Amino acid sequence: MKEFIVTVDGPAGSGKSTIAKIIAKKYGFTYLDTGAMYRMIALYALENSIDLEDGSQVEAMLANTKLDIVGNQFFLNGKDVSEEIRTPRVSGVVSPVAAIREVRVKLVELQREISKGKRIILDGRDIGTVVFPNGDVKIFLVASPEERAKRRLREYEEKGVEADYESVLSSIKERDHIDSTRKESPLLKAEDAHEIDSSTMNIDEVVEAISKYIDEKIGE
Numbered sequence: 443m444k445e446f447i448v449t450v451d452g453p454a455g456s457g458k459s460t461i462a463k464i465i466a467k468k469y470g471f472t473y474l475d476t477g478a479m480y481r482m483i484a485l486y487a488l489e490n491s492i493d494l495e496d497g498s499q500v501e502a503m504l505a506n507t508k509l510d511i512v513g514n515q516f517f518l519n520g521k522d523v524s525e526e527i528r529t530p531r532v533s534g535v536v537s538p539v540a541a542i543r544e545v546r547v548k549l550v551e552l553q554r555e556i557s558k559g560k561r562i563i564l565d566g567r568d569i570g571t572v573v574f575p576n577g578d579v580k581i582f583l584v585a586s587p588e589e590r591a592k593r594r595l596r597e598y599e600e601k602g603v604e605a606d607y608e609s610v611l612s613s614i615k616e617r618d619h620i621d622s623t624r625k626e627s628p629l630l631k632a633e634d635a636h637e638i639d640s641s642t643m644n645i646d647e648v649v650e651a652i653s654k655y656i657d658e659k660i661g662e
């Protein structure tokens with residue numbers, strides 16, 4: 443089958459990655475978590491004390507970061523950082539890193555390269571607007587900040603990462619603000635995206651709603 447692109451955009455904690463993984467399995471699609479790519483760059487910036495205001499440091503950082511994705515494993519310059527990129531420490535710096543134009547140019551190019559010729563579902567913030575404006579099925583997944591904070595907290599608890607509700611909620615609100623007001627590729631619903639509010643839906647219901655759009659498109 444030829445290339446088929448499903449894009450899932452939405453704010454942090456709206457359930458994008460959970461849903462995208464299920465859809466990928468159901469349809470035999472590849473899944474690409476583009477947020478993890480921004481997280482890898484953010485981790486590098488943290489570990490190497492990169493001054494994000496300094497263009498030449500940012501340029502050197504991008505030249506010195508090699509990202510490899512094998513299934514659900516993420517390698518930064520050969521080291522498996524799959525766990526590390528999910529910590530609150532990385533979540534705390536990733537939005538400013540993702541707001542840098544040069545960072546986005548590099549990662550968008552990589553996302554298109556990885557997707558070439560594939561049947562793939564990608565989740566992120568700008569996938570249906572910037573990365574694949576001609577995507578086959580576009581989803582914009584939203585949920586209230588409170589519901590998203592609860593979900594993130596549960597994820598942290600499952601992984602044994604310490605966190606509390608109030609700080610998770612305020613970090614989510616702060617990231618929403620930065621992600622949707624930044625100049626470079628802000629979080630926006632594509633005109634032709636299907637908006638789904640998952641606040642009061644369970645996972646099966648969201649999967650079903652998205653499957654309907656995919657089935658329709660495949661049947662065309």
Ligand code: DC
Nearest residue numbers: 454476477480536537540566567568
């Ligand atoms: O989905 P996430 O929480 O793992 O994303 C981490 C950060 O990366 C988030 O602050 C927004 C940014 N991001 C982005 O700007 N564009 C994407 N396509 C994916 C993520």
